[in-house]
Amino acid sequence: MTMNRTDESKYTPVQNLTGMPWEELEDWVAGELLERPFRARQLFSWIHHRGAESVNDMTDIPKALRERLSECAALTVLETIERADGDDGTQRFLLRLPDGLVAESVLIPDPPRLTACLSTQVGCKMKCAFCMTGQVGFRRNLTSHEITAQLYALRKASQERISNVVLMGMGEPLDNLDQVLPALLVISHDSGICIGQRKITISTIGLPNGIERLSRLGRQYGLALSLHSAVAKTREMLVPAAAATSLHQLRQSLVAWTDAIGRRVTLEYCLIAGVNDSEREADALADFAQGLPCKINLLLYNRVASLPWKRPDEPAVSAFMARLFPRCPAVTLRKSRGSDVQGACGQLGASVLSTTTKG
Ligand code: SF4
The missing domain is CATH 3.20.20.70 (Aldolase class I)
Known part of the structure; x- marks a missing residue:
């Protein structure tokens, strides 16, 4: 199962985060999301430590940011x-x-x-x-x-x-x-x-x-x-x-x-x-x-x-x-x-x- 962005998304292409190493994730969060490094730490922990299968699982990330992530990012879940x-x-x-x-x-x-x-x-x-x-x-x-x-x-x-x-x-x-x-x-x-x-x-x-x-x-x-x-x-x-x-x-x-x-x-x-x-x-x-x-x-x-x-x-x-x-x-x-x-x-x-x- 892969999360898909919506058709109206302004972010291209959708970035898969599941196999993205730490440093790349930090760069992507800073460059694409314009967010501070602690957001990269949160994301990494949710995906790799806490087993999140969807951005919606990441409850301590603000709703507005989760919505943006839903459009521009994907997770691979088998x-x-x-x-x-x-x-x-x-x-x-x-x-x-x-x-x-x-x-x-x-x-x-x-x-x-x-x-x-x-x-x-x-x-x-x-x-x-x-x-x-x-x-x-x-x-x-x-x-x-x-x-x-x-x-x-x-x-x-x-x-x-x-x-x-x-x-x-x-x-x-x-x-x-x-x-x-x-x-x-x-x-x-x-x-x-x-x-x-x-x-x-x-x-x-x-x-x-x-x-x-x-x-x-x-x-x-x-x-x-x-x-x-x-x-x-x-x-x-x-x-x-x-x-x-x-x-x-x-x-x-x-x-x-x-x-x-x-x-x-x-x-x-x-x-x-x-x-x-x-x-x-x-x-x-x-x-x-x-x-x-x-x-x-x-x-x-x-x-x-x-x-x-x-x-x-x-x-x-x-x-x-x-x-x-x-x-x-x-x-x-x-x-x-x-x-x-x-x-x-x-x-x-x-x-x-x-x-x-x-x-
Ligand atoms: S053919 Fe089988 S044993 Fe040989 S490299 Fe591929 S998976 Fe490994």
Whole structure:
């Protein structure tokens, strides 16, 4: 739902405030509304901290100013059209976007943490071979307003404090950084929902330009690299869009990021039976990780009905981990969450097939 100005409005264009960072909001309030800075603070707090969905909710803003805001400003509020509750407490949401397309988001409770997994695009261009989203293709980038509004829809549904955000839903965040970065500025701001920078993780297949941009930015967001194989041929099959970047170049950009940010990168590795779970693959992963400030997250492939892959059995997983341990002590086997509601890693995206682009 988006608030619309009236036809008589003298303000053009309507300014969406939902994904607008603090400094921009201050400038807009001063330049467009000719109001003092405390009005920007009030607006920011209402939208991001107090969960206002309409200017009319902002009861301590004078009526005349609310009327002006109704004409010149909009908020993006996403309606939940479907919610699926998993046995482990994971909840998958389908959220209707203003143009009728759908964003998928997931809420993952792991007390004391409550993590929101957000989408950054509708569909994805990267075509990863094991991922449902990769199979359905790309529709469009999400705006900063829509990325931010997903989080607020999840907060409203859960009525609990969301502690962490991971950009691991539909889409490749580094392919949409111009919209992702303002959204992250908004959600990490102290006066809003206040998710600390270190509680936000950006997941990527490793687009070097995007990683370099994050390095230059210097903010403390975590970086999770979807590696899935450190053998070039296997990786190119699993992550075709990564073929343009050599593993050497990718590793260099990760080293530069860890140097610039002072954090370890997480290497995500989805184990698929007979594809990337051999001794050779484990050795290549250990080589890749050697000397790189990193931790390795292994996860087991989550079944996607239309794809042929299977997860390895327990002995194969144990053997893979045992092969890594002497050289890579920081290895964890991540619990799969939400697979019974198609909300686990690699399972999102079916909604893209059932919605059509309008306009
Ligand atoms: S794994 Fe991520 S980058 Fe790859 S196709 Fe799926 S959503 Fe896109």
